[in-house]
Amino acid sequence: MFCFFVTRQVDQTGVVVSILDISQRKAAELELTNTIGSLQAVLDSFPGAIGFLKAVSHGNSDDFEVVVCNLNYAALFQMSVEQIIGKYASELYPSELQQTIKEVLETGKPFYEENFNATENKWIGLSVTRHDHGLVITALDITVLKEAENQHALWMQELIGSNQMLQSLDNMREYSLKRGEFLRSTSHDLRGSFGIIMGATALLDIMDTEEERTRTLSMIQRNLRQVASMMNQLLDLSRLETGQETLQITQFDAAEMLTQLVQSITPMANDKGLWLRFDGPQSLWITGDIVKVQRIAQNLIVNAIKYIQKGGVTVSWGSEDTEESNAPRWQFIVEDTGMGISSVLIEKLTNNSEKTGLQEPVLHIHEENSKLKSSNSSSGEGIGLFIVKRLCELIQANIEITSRPGEGTKFVISLPTYYNEH
Structure with a gap:
């Protein structure tokens, strides 16, 4: 496509015509x-x-x-993106917030506050950060985090007023404190991702080359996926801790379910140059909660692929040989070739002496894995493994873990073939 800029000037001596090729400029404008x-x-x-x-x-x-x-920002003011672009803060925000915005620009000190919207029954986290010649303002629904914090505070109050034995009281208080630390760590990780997104968004406005913009867009997308994944896991964890998850027992083919799951995750493994294999009978009919079994398997497989650097993951299944014929069981196994996990972490995941639901492995999972796995580990991994443990307790499944440093980890999940009616 060619574009030209033509000018014509007429005087007493004649006509002067100028033709300028602006094709490259138009192509650049289209690319922008x-x-x-x-x-x-x-x-x-x-x-x-x-x-x-x-x-x-x-x-x-x-x-x-x-x-x-974005659309969500415009929706706060009941406008479209096109309508709100060009609006001034004095037209959108109350005078008190306008003053706060000006102070952030002058001092460079970020502002963050949490407000409860009684109309929609939601907690909103508001953040204002300076970036060179302007400000980035974000608002995020943090209701799930606030509910978790309130639950934590309620547990602490109940512990203080309880008449349990001193040792039990001390153990539960220690867990509650560690759980609070985990919630703060998760909140910090979320805010860290928001900071990266906000900074990259501001930089896009002043970048000169397409390569810089493409690289920055890729970074924003990665952080958005991380935030979305962590928020989904927090929602899962919240449902488990508040007892909203119940057993939905149906008859299904476990072999077909696991085969389809492995096939759907295979592209993720291929993208990292890893293999993902499966082995087991073509059919294995059992009764159970297919959704929760699938969630356990998916968490373990995805977690393994995310944190191993070479080799791959093997998923296998089959009936389990048990001495009690009146209580048959089946199992599936997820084995990887990663760096392995520590004996301390294995003890936290397989300890069945604390079946009250008040286990304390969440914080330790994050700490241990951050030492043994890649530097990209986050609180999301701890949430995922905690969800696996809680789901196993809910469906009466047992976890067995063996691991060798530098060689890999093997998770064996043993489940009932059927459930007795209560």
Whole structure:
């Protein structure tokens, strides 16, 4: 495609015609338009509201103009993205928040507060951060985290007023404190991802090359996926801890379910240059909760693929040889070629002496794995393994783990072939 800019000047001596080839400039403008569209799609996939406001002069005072935002940000003010772009902070926010925004720009000190929306019964976390010539404002629904914190506070109150033995009281208080530390760690990880997203969003406005924009978009997408994954796991954990998960017993073919699960995860392994194999009878009919069994297997397989660097993962299944013929069981095994996990972590995951649901492995899972696995480990891994343990307790499954440093880890999940009616 060719584009030309033509000018014509007429005077007494004749006509002067100038023709300028602007094809490259038009192509660059088109490429920039496509990049902006990609950025908007990325921002719109963010679960919260996010907007970048640029410092400007408006009337006789300093103000802030909305330059970039996502759909959720515009929806806060009952507008579309097109309508809100160009609006000023003085038109959108109350005077108290306007003053806070100005202080963040002047001091460079980030602002964060949590507010309860009684109308929608939600907790909202509001963050304002300075980035060079403007501010990034985000708002995120943190109701799940606040409910977990409230549950933690309630447990502490109940512990203080209980008449349990001193040793039991001390053990439970220690767990509650560690659980609080874990919640703070998870919250810190989430805010860290938000910080990266906010910083990258602000930088996009001043980047000069397409390569820089593409690299930054990729970084934003990775962090958005991490945030979404962690929020989903927190929701799962919240449902488990509040007793919202119940058994849904049906008859199903475990072999077919596991085969389809492995086939759906295989592309993820291939992307890392790993293999994912499965072995077992073609059919294995049992009764149980197919959704929860699938969640356990998926957590273990995905976790293994995420943290091993070479080799792969083997998934196998079959009937279990038991001496009690009136209580038949079956099992599936997830074995990887990773770095292995510590004996301390194995003890935390397989300890059945604390079946009250108040186990304390969450914080330790994060700490131990951060030493044994890649530097990309996060609290999300601890949440995932904690969910596996709680789901196993719910469906009366046993966990057996063997691991050798530098060679790999083997998870054996043993489950009832059928459940007695109560």
